[in-house]
Amino acid sequence: MIHIAPLALAKLLARLLLRALGKRSLAHVRHLHASHRAYKHAERHEQNRLRDEEVIHSLAKQQRPARLHIGAGFNQLEGWINTDLEPEHAGCLTMDAGRPLPIESETLGHIFCEHLIEHLPRAQGVQLIAESFRCLVPGGRLRIATPDLSVYLSLFDRAASSKTGIDATDQPSEQFLKLYGRLLEDEPMTANKAINHVVRNWGHQFIWTKDELTGVLRSAGFVDISEHDIGQSEDPALRDLERHQLTVDGQVNQLETMVLEACKPKSLGER
Numbered sequence: 001m002i003h004i005a006p007l008a009l010a011k012l013l014a015r016l017l018l019r020a021l022g023k024r025s026l027a028h029v030r031h032l033h034a035s036h037r038a039y040k041h042a043e044r045h046e047q048n049r050l051r052d053e054e055v056i057h058s059l060a061k062q063q064r065p066a067r068l069h070i071g072a073g074f075n076q077l078e079g080w081i082n083t084d085l086e087p088e089h090a091g092c093l094t095m096d097a098g099r100p101l102p103i104e105s106e107t108l109g110h111i112f113c114e115h116l117i118e119h120l121p122r123a124q125g126v127q128l129i130a131e132s133f134r135c136l137v138p139g140g141r142l143r144i145a146t147p148d149l150s151v152y153l154s155l156f157d158r159a160a161s162s163k164t165g166i167d168a169t170d171q172p173s174e175q176f177l178k179l180y181g182r183l184l185e186d187e188p189m190t191a192n193k194a195i196n197h198v199v200r201n202w203g204h205q206f207i208w209t210k211d212e213l214t215g216v217l218r219s220a221g222f223v224d225i226s227e228h229d230i231g232q233s234e235d236p237a238l239r240d241l242e243r244h245q246l247t248v249d250g251q252v253n254q255l256e257t258m259v260l261e262a263c264k265p266k267s268l269g270e271r
């Protein structure tokens with residue numbers, strides 16, 4: 001049995017208590033600092049957004065019909081108003097595509113977004129399409145490049161048909177899974193894994209199909225909805241804009257990206 005004098009015991013307990021309290025309060029102080037930093041960052045971001053949205057508003061008005069590039073990332077297009085929620089370049093302006101566009105009605109000639117709309121929840125995507133319609137001049141065009149969920153779903157057809165014994169040799173699917181697995185360092189890639197990646201990874205919120213996106217564009221009032229190859233358009237202003245192939249494998253990008261263009265009618269009778 002160990003005998004400790006009452007005074008020594010009291011000192012020991014006090015020291016243990018102080019140490020425990022000290023650790024907790026230090027962790028608490030660190031937590032407060034982190035929250036304060038996050039708060040300051042959000043406050044700065046909000047100030048930048050409000051300041052930049054005024055710039056976007058007046059640029060669009062001055063340049064009418066202006067060209068608006070949304071979710072630009074590293075792709076800074078000459079002759080366009082380049083915007084992003086988190087700009088990566090000095091010339092890029094802060095704009096949140098999930099909010100109403102800070103632009104007057106009928107001031108834009110062209111709107112372009114590449115691998116952006118899938119970062120918005122569906123309702124915000126629908127709102128962005130309606131806002132694009134509002135901001136375009138009659139005859140103005142919207143171009144959207146985004147993954148096509150149908151491509152991922154078709155990977156399951158391949159798995160199902162191989163179970164039934166029907167020859168399932170589908171070159172694009174095989175190639176896609178191989179390249180996708182290599183790109184994501186997740187080999188062997190399966191249809192099941194691929195669909196989870198595209199739906200859950202990279203902050204994606206909603207993956208569209210061609211039919212669903214076409215339906216929403218049509219409901220917003222757009223006409224002349226057409227699909228295009230990457231870089232191709234009948235409208236010279238919308239040609240050779242995509243750059244996503246520089247950040248992902250070019251072939252993967254080719255297989256997963258659909259590009260739709262839609263036109264605001266020149267007159268009400270055109271609807």
Ligand SMILES: C[S@@+](CC[C@H](N)C(=O)[O-])C[C@H]1O[C@@H](n2cnc3c(N)ncnc32)[C@H](O)[C@@H]1O
Nearest residue numbers: 071072073084085086096097098114115119244
């Ligand atoms: C996958 S990157 C695409 C970048 C470039 N357009 C490309 O195709 O390589 C998605 C971009 O959308 C931006 N983004 C995400 N949510 C956004 C929002 N609510 N408003 C505007 N931009 C957003 C991100 O900051 C990022 O730059």
